[in-house]
Amino acid sequence: MKAFRRFAIFTTAATYFLIFLGGLVRVSGAGLGCPDWPKCFGRWFPPISYRHLPPEFDPNLFNFSLAWIEFGNRLVGLLVGFLIAVLAVWAIAKYRHAPKILVPSIIAVLLVAFQGWQGGQVVLSELAPFLVSIHLIIAFIIAGLMVYISQQAYYLEFQDTEKEAVYPGWIKNATWLLWLMVIGQVIFGTRIREAIETTIEQFPLVASSEIIGKLGYVKYLHPLWGVAVVVLTWIISYSILKKSRAPSPLAWQSAWTMAGLALLQIVFGLVMIFSGLPEVVQALHLWIAGLMTGMVLIALAVVAHKKER
Amino acid sequence: MSEKQKYPKMLIWLVAALIVLAAFAAFVVHQANLSRSKISVWGELPDFQFTAAHNGEPFGLEQMKGRLTVVNFIFTNCKSACPIMTPNFAELYKLYKGSEKIQLVSITVDPERDSLPVLREYARAYGVTDDRWVFLWAPTEEVVRLCEQGFMLPADNLPMGHTTKFTLVDCDGAIRSYHEGLDREGMVLLKNNIRQLAGTW
Secondary structure (H helix, E strand, C coil), X not given: CHHHHHHHHHHHHHHHHHHHHHHHHHHCCCCCCCCCCCCECCECCCCCCHHHCCCCXXXXXXXXXXXXXXXHHHHHHHHHHHHHHHHHHHHHHHCCCCHHHHHHHHHHHHHHHHHHHHHHHHHHCCXXXXXXXXXXXXXXXXXXXXXXXXXXXXXXXXXXXXXXXXXXXCHHHHHHHHHHHHHHHHHHHHHHHHHHHHHHHHCCCCCHHHHHHHCCCHHHHHHHHHXXXXXXXXXXXXXXXXCCECCCHHHHHHHHHHHHHHHHHHHHHHHHHHCCCCHHXXXXXXXXXXXXXXXXXXXXXXXXXXXXX | CCHHHCCCHHHXXXXXXXXXXXXXXXXXXXXXXXXXXXXXXXXXXXXXXXEECCCCCEEEHHHHCCCEEEEEEECCCCCCCHHHXXXXXXXXXXXXXXXCCEEEEEEECCCCCCCHHHHHHHHHHCCCCCCXXXXXXXXXXXXXXXXXXXXXCCCCCCCCCCCCEEEEXXXXXXXXXXXXXXXXXXXXXXXXXXXXXXXXX
């Protein structure tokens, strides 16, 4: 059990690293670094120089840095897909009696294969904004499944960890609400990104500081909703930390983590609004959003786990 | 709960990871921006004097300096390539209507038939109303010389054999990139390069 839990946690970390790389491809503008898929300029490894391009490719398309950034995402994606496949085989072999591990493992391996193919469609569509968003949302779902599997493996190993814990009765519903609000917030965030991409397409010479002004209703909805998410996160975290009896280590850690991440998200959001959407902050904002969905899911599974026994 | 759990180690680990990843991201984004700003210089355009169709006045290298110029070669009786290339130019003309920084130049490769009035009529048909899109006329030998020796593009068997490449010329009259005028990929790259070069002003 210990080995499986450790492998699941490692795979979860690798998945989050991959999500970061995917965001980095987006913010560095490397999405078309390889114009074809699954190969890159007709080769399994991108060329070093335009002199090595097959003749059917326009040499103007080739940019060494962008090709390797995009290729890095594909390569790590392949490795993570392999890790998740191993995890699923492991679960099928050893954990058929534990559906909370088995079922998400199988869903995850199917989703990660679909994600690889869908990533190809993103490239072939020349980064259609909606397909980019779908790619991100599938990534978050896979990461959520990995978090859930790790947590269930932990519970299987430490069966008594929630035994003494007593959480306030209303907290389960509140955490459900928070989780749905976080999902909504992620979707609004992707809407902002889509609107930015469309704006740049329509006004190619717009300055980055002027872009936000050109977005629609979502430019108000996303920050306001974000403040609501922070308030609810802090209420739940405070209740887990101070109003519960003997909260489990996992509950205690997740409460601190989601409170801290929620605050960071607001800070990074403000930085983006007031300093013209710096690319690195965009990448961090996206990554923390992924962590936040995973962390709220942990809190939710804690209170749900408690209720069942 | 044991004593060693008394600090939020998960949050601390994630913030540490965040700092490392932020540094990594800064490096990658910097490399990407650097690689894009290096749009190579393929050569300098020589001086030339053609005639602009909309006012009959001379138009040459002087008129190209100070603006980003996209150049293509067309003729009005062309049935295969131009009906794709010229709408692509019209798309750029519409896209950059808010900017005086960017101009489009179409040079006729069929000066026998494409007189100035014919070119003006052609321009009108594609909705050209100002001098952000200029149509140029010159005798065949001069067009061939500019195309081959200036733009370094083939000009055999004119008018049918004209190039379908769009050439992006920067505000100093240097050739910065060539783009296939017939496909979407070429257009996407052209717009990227225009944005890039316009941004560095």
